[in-house]
Amino acid sequence: MVNQEAKTPRERYRAQVRTEIKQRAWEQIATAGASALSLNAIAKQMGMSGPALYRYYGGRDELITELVREAYRSLADTFRAASQEGADVAGLAHTLREWALRDPQRYFLIYGTPVPGYHAPDDTTAISSEIMAMILDACAALPADGPETRFEAHLAGHRDWAAGHPAPPAVLHRALTFWTRLHGVLSLELAGQFTGMGFDPALLYAAELADLTGASTN
Amino acid sequence: MVNQEAKTPRERYRAQVRTEIKQRAWEQIATAGASALSLNAIAKQMGMSGPALYRYYGGRDELITELVREAYRSLADTFRAASQEGADVAGLAHTLREWALRDPQRYFLIYGTPVPGYHAPDDTTAISSEIMAMILDACAALPADGPETRFEAHLAGHRDWAAGHPAPPAVLHRALTFWTRLHGVLSLELAGQFTGMGFDPALLYAAELADLTGASTN
DNA sequence: CGCGTTCGTTAGAAGTTATAACTCGACGAA
DNA sequence: TTCGTCGAGTTATAACTTCTAACGAACGCG
Numbered sequence: 001m002v003n004q005e006a007k008t009p010r011e012r013y014r015a016q017v018r019t020e021i022k023q024r025a026w027e028q029i030a031t032a033g034a035s036a037l038s039l040n041a042i043a044k045q046m047g048m049s050g051p052a053l054y055r056y057y058g059g060r061d062e063l064i065t066e067l068v069r070e071a072y073r074s075l076a077d078t079f080r081a082a083s084q085e086g087a088d089v090a091g092l093a094h095t096l097r098e099w100a101l102r103d104p105q106r107y108f109l110i111y112g113t114p115v116p117g118y119h120a121p122d123d124t125t126a127i128s129s130e131i132m133a134m135i136l137d138a139c140a141a142l143p144a145d146g147p148e149t150r151f152e153a154h155l156a157g158h159r160d161w162a163a164g165h166p167a168p169p170a171v172l173h174r175a176l177t178f179w180t181r182l183h184g185v186l187s188l189e190l191a192g193q194f195t196g197m198g199f200d201p202a203l204l205y206a207a208e209l210a211d212l213t214g215a216s217t218n
Numbered sequence: 219m220v221n222q223e224a225k226t227p228r229e230r231y232r233a234q235v236r237t238e239i240k241q242r243a244w245e246q247i248a249t250a251g252a253s254a255l256s257l258n259a260i261a262k263q264m265g266m267s268g269p270a271l272y273r274y275y276g277g278r279d280e281l282i283t284e285l286v287r288e289a290y291r292s293l294a295d296t297f298r299a300a301s302q303e304g305a306d307v308a309g310l311a312h313t314l315r316e317w318a319l320r321d322p323q324r325y326f327l328i329y330g331t332p333v334p335g336y337h338a339p340d341d342t343t344a345i346s347s348e349i350m351a352m353i354l355d356a357c358a359a360l361p362a363d364g365p366e367t368r369f370e371a372h373l374a375g376h377r378d379w380a381a382g383h384p385a386p387p388a389v390l391h392r393a394l395t396f397w398t399r400l401h402g403v404l405s406l407e408l409a410g411q412f413t414g415m416g417f418d419p420a421l422l423y424a425a426e427l428a429d430l431t432g433a434s435t436n
Numbered sequence: 437c438g439c440g441t442t443c444g445t446t447a448g449a450a451g452t453t454a455t456a457a458c459t460c461g462a463c464g465a466a
Numbered sequence: 467t468t469c470g471t472c473g474a475g476t477t478a479t480a481a482c483t484t485c486t487a488a489c490g491a492a493c494g495c496g
Contacts, residue, residue, distance in 0.1 A: 010463080010473075017474095033334045035253040040452065051454075052475050060453065105334075113330035114409045116251045116323070125414065151425035154417060161415035176422060184402025191332045196343070197379035199372060204394060207369035228442075228494075258483065269485070270444050278484065438496095445490075452483065459476070466469085 018056050020046060025067060029105045034064065064109075065121055071106045072127040075099055079134050089138045093182055093209045097202075104190040111183060129163050132175065136165045139174040142213060149173070174212070181208045236274050238264060243285060247323045252282065282327075283339055289324045290345040293317055297352050307356045311400055311427045315420075322408040329401060347381050350393065354383045357392040361432060367391070392430070399426045 024042045039060055043050050057063040075096075082095040100107040152169035162172055185208055188194060189201040242260045257278055261268050275281040293314075300313040318325040370387035380390055403426055406412060407419040 008463085014474095031334065033331070035333065036335075038452070039454090048475065049477080050452095051456095051477090054454070055474060108331040111406070111409070111411070113251070113326040115253065116249060117254075149425060149428070151421045154421050158416040158418070161417070173425070177426070180402035180406055180422070180426070181399050182402075183406060184398035184400075187405060188329070188398055188401060191329065193329070198376040199379070199394075200376070203369045203372050204398070207367060207391070208395070208398070210367070226494080232442090256483070257485090266444065267446080268483095269446090269487095272485070273443060439494105440496105441492105441494090443490105443492080445488100447486105447488085449486080450484090453481090455478105455480080457476100457478085459474105461472105461474085463472085464470095466467100 014056070017046075021053060021056055021063070022066065022070065025063060026103075026106075029067070029109070030103055033105055034067075034109055037064065039063070061118070068109055068120060069124055069127075071109050072124050072131075074106070075110065076127045076131050079131055083134050083138065087138070089142060089178065089213050090209055092135060092138050093178070093205075093212075096182060097186060097205060100186050100190060107186070107190060111187060129161070132161070132179075133163065133165055135175045135178055136162060136167050136171060139178060140167050140171045142171075142174060144168075144170055145214070146170075178212055181212065184208075232274070235264075239271060239274055239281070240284065240288065243281060244321075244324075247285070247327070248321055251323055252285075252327055255282065257281070279336070282336075286327055286338060287342055287345075289327050290342050290349075292324070293328065294345050294349050297349055301352050301356065305356070307360060307396065307431050308427055310353060310356050311396070311423075311430075314400060315404060315423060318404050318408060325404070325408060329405060347379070350379070350397075351381065351383055353393045353396055354380060354385050354389060357396060358385050358389045360389075360392060362386075362388055363432070364388075396430055399430065402426075 021042060024045050025037060028037055028041065037060065039053050039057075040050050043053050053063075057066070078095060078099050079092060082091055085091075087095060148169065152173045155169040155172045159169070159172060167175070182205070185201065185205045189205075194201050194204075239260060242263050243255060246255055246259065255278065257271050257275075258268050261271050271281075275284070296313055296317050297310060300309055303309075305313060366387065370391045373387040373390045377387070377390060385393070400423070403419065403423045407423075412419050412422075
């Protein structure tokens with residue numbers, strides 16, 4: 001992180017402008033969504049005119065890619081901080097929800113509707129598996145239950161994505177359901193699909209979490 | 219459906235052009251996503267120039283709204299056909315996955331990342347609750363299990379969204395988890411988040427479904 | 437047969453991303 | 467200190483987009 005430490009004053013200025021651009025981009029994304037991000041508007045806000053931004057980012061796609069990377073990095077760091085403070089599965093779930101609610105568009109930037117043409121850079125998948133590793137660690141601490149399912153038998157032969165993590169198939173399964181179930185509730189909530197339905201999404205989230213952790217605190 | 223039956227030849231022509239516009243829009247959405255939908259490109263494909271489309275749709279938003287409505291209508295009709303052929307919860311789940319995989323962008327148009335400014339028209343929420351009613355019917359046929367959870371106690375007092383459906387809170391809960399869990403797997407699969415992980419998403423979907431229906435066919 | 441409604445056109449305004457060419461300032465070396 | 471180079475920001479321009487306005491022409495109804 002600190003290896004990029006301000007050689008020349010020019011590079012320092014350049015880095016500062018780049019982070020200001022990113023900051024304005026985040027503000028704009030939070031209010032109008034990623035699809036409405038306008039380089040022109042950012043430039044105007046910063047007091048300089050359109051094409052100046054191309055000195056700092058090759059184009060709209062490159063800026064968005066940087067924001068995606070930053071979002072992944074933020075989630076991974078948040079997870080790491082939580083798990084270093086001893087967060088278990090429930091703690092990670094709570095952390096995830098907090099992180100998502102803090103900036104829904106940032107969540108959607110990672111887990112939302114993909115743009116057909118766009119391909120995420122390679123390093124994001126590295127961060128993604130870093131996140132998955134922490135989920136796996138937390139899930140490994142849960143008590144085992146039930147006989148092996150068909151899907152777990154399948155996972156025993158397809159565990160490349162675990163990146164060498166020494167978890168039994170049941171734990172792999174639990175990590176995947178942790179991901180998909182919490183994402184299911186969270187994404188629908190953030191998309192506003194529950195508005196007007198009357199119930200409290202937090203309680204549905206808690207119910208799913210309770211089911212994941214063994215259903216004792218239901 | 220047939221009440222809009224061709225009064226004057228002009229209206230017939232008008233309706234035909236409208237459906238052709240929608241058809242081209244669907245093709246374009248399927249390949250490039252909803253955000254890349256271009257009225258100009260549609261007009262050019264149809265051999266007429268830009269502003270002509272404004273005779274048929276008030277603008278981009280109005281066209282997309284129509285597509286959203288059509289997507290909802292398609293899902294509801296597909297569900298209705300399945301449930302009239304005696305589909306149970308597993309049948310509905312299978313139907314949902316088939317429908318989503320047939321055109322992922324259509325699924326995302328309904329359940330994907332929302333555009334902050336945009337508000338869905340009222341009739342879509344009507345279709346949405348029509349869909350939910352069928353899920354509730356299917357879930358009511360499942361055997362009951364376990365004691366009442368905290369969330370189900372909460373649902374007992376917040377059941378307006380069920381629109382008068384006479385289902386006990388446990389069934390309401392099951393219908394919601396049917397929705398959120400299947401959406402969790404499905405949306406991540408369609409977004410390509412599982413690509414490169416090696417396992418078969420269909421088996422994860424099946425595992426979630428098995429857990430929903432009582433876990434006997436696991 | 438005429439006349440009005442409606443369709444499709446071109447022209448244009450106000451946006452967008454992105455490239456090219458130019459000016460000017462700052463920084464480092466002789 | 468002077469000079470040369472590099473880079474930041476500028477304007478101009480191209481190629482897009484949505485969308486409005488005004489015009490011509492064709493179609494169909496009375």
